[in-house]
Amino acid sequence: MKRVVVTGIGMINALGLNKNDSFGAICEGKSGVGNITLFDSSNFPVRIAAEVKNFDPLEVIDAKEVKKIDRFIQLGIKAAKEAMQDANFDENFQEEEFGIVSAAGIGGLPNIEKNSIICLEKGARRISPFFIPSALVNMLGGLISIEYSLKGPNISCVTACAAGTHAIAEAYKSIVLGTASKMLVVGAEAAICPVGIGGFASMKALSTRNDDPQRASRPFDKERDGFVMGEGAGALVFEEYEEAKKRGAHIYAELIGFGESADAHHITSPTLDGPLRAMQKALKMAGNVKIDYINAHGTSTPVNDRNETAAIKALFGNDIPLVSSTKGQIGHCLGAAGAIEAVISIMALKQNIVPPTINQLVQDEECDLDYVPNKAREMNLKVAMSNSFGFGGTNGCVIFKKVDN
Structure with missing residues (x-):
């Protein structure tokens, strides 16, 4: 079977505009959560989020195009440019053999909201002609494919918080x-x-620690009260191993396993069985290799963290890897989370460091694993697993292995 490796990565989130700055801040245990500035949230029950700061879309997009595309596409283009530059394609690649998979959980929600208001208040004739293209999830992949002339498969995954991980698969x-x-x-x-x-707050899914934003997201902590919304993008270039070697590419890691499953239970409340089966499938595909680190879904919600802990224990028994959630630092980036956390996992392998789970202050009897609390841990890492579980009972898991170039 063909081997598939990662030769370029890019990332933007609340702690940095590129992979190195954001990963460094994540490992330092910094928090990107603060008061919302993207709109007036003064009358909302939740007034905190992990916003991307100081992002100038003009750095990656022509001025005349900025207003035509939603913010999620702008962030995605930024991460994609970093990953493509990182992959260092010095020679002309075969355009027909290079494809793209884009992923988002919701897509252009701000533009949907904006144009819905315009329609109601000013009439249908005032709706922007760029509204529909700006909001479609697959337009992320469409615009990037045009930018780089990628003429292979153009696919999109819209599977809630598992979308980024499913895109990798x-x-x-x-x-x-x-x-x-x-x-x-x-x-x-x-x-x-x-x-x-407002929508996630009405579901009681978000933390309401408005007065203490940097400690609001606390995965696996007993006093966790919900996730903090994040935004951002992650990008990865995958290549067939022999072709990557032939062109002298720098290989970050090999994708050796993935697993997908459905809970078939409830639209928002997870089961133990679904996540467990996704991890089991990924591990079986990877040849039951020893896992050194798990980047957990770890949302900081009462149900997910307890459920994911139980699934990890059921799978690994007495030989449980180190586990951490980086959502305490950058929030929950929904459909982008899987791609961002795959980049984080690969960088952890590369730098032999396990990012911490910040804000873990009070022990939860049902969350009793080693979550690398509050401080990063240096250790030799060879294999990392990354989990993503989404509304609708959709689950994804990927496993990466370090490769000697």
């Missing part, structure tokens, strides 16, 4: 099945807007 399938030799994965989300925050 789709890229793997395309390469192994021979429909492409290279695939770019881009997961992006920017849903910090009135209807986004």
Whole structure:
């Protein structure tokens, strides 16, 4: 079977505009959570989020195009440019053999909200002609494919918080099945807007620690009270191993396993069985290799953290890897989370450091694993697993292995 490796990565989130700055801040235990500035949230029950700061879309997009595309696409383009530059394609690649998988949980929610208000208040004739293209999830992949002339498969995953992870699995399938030799994965989300925050708040899914934003997201802590909305993007270039070696590419890691499953239980409340089966499938595909680190879904919600802990214990028994959630630092980036956390996992492998789970202050009897609390831990890492579980009972898990170049 063909081997699939990662040769370029990019990332933007609340702690940095590139992979190195954001990963460094994550490992330092910094928090990107603060008061919402993207809209007036003074009358909202939740007034905090992990916003991307100091992002200038003009750095990656022509001025005349900025207003035509939603913020999630702008962030995705930023991460994609970093990943493509990182992959360092000095020679002309075969355009027909290079595809893309884009991912988001919601897509252009701010533009949907904005144009809905315009329609109601000013009439349908005032709706922007760019509204529909700006809001479609697959337009993220469409615009990037145009930018780089990627003429291979152009696929989109819209599977809630598992979308980014599922996009990675789709890229793997395309390469192994021979429909492409290279695939770019881009997961992006920017849903910090009135209807986004208001909608999740009405579900009681968000933390209400408005007076203590940097300690609001506390995965696996006994006093956790919900997740903090984040925004950002992650991007990864995947290639067939022999082709990557032939062109002298820098190889970050090999994707050796993935697992997908459905809870078939409830639209928002997870089961133990679904996440467990996703991890089991990924581990079986990877040849039951020893896992050194798990980047957990770890949302900081009461149900997920307890449920994920139980699933990890059921799978690994007495030989449980180190586990951490980086959502305490950058919030929950919804459909982009899987791509961002895959980049984080790969960088952890590369730098032999396990990012911490910040804000873990009070022990929860049902969350009793080693979550690397509050301080990063240096150790030799060879294999990392990354989990993503979404509304609708959709689950994804990927496993990366360090490769000697």
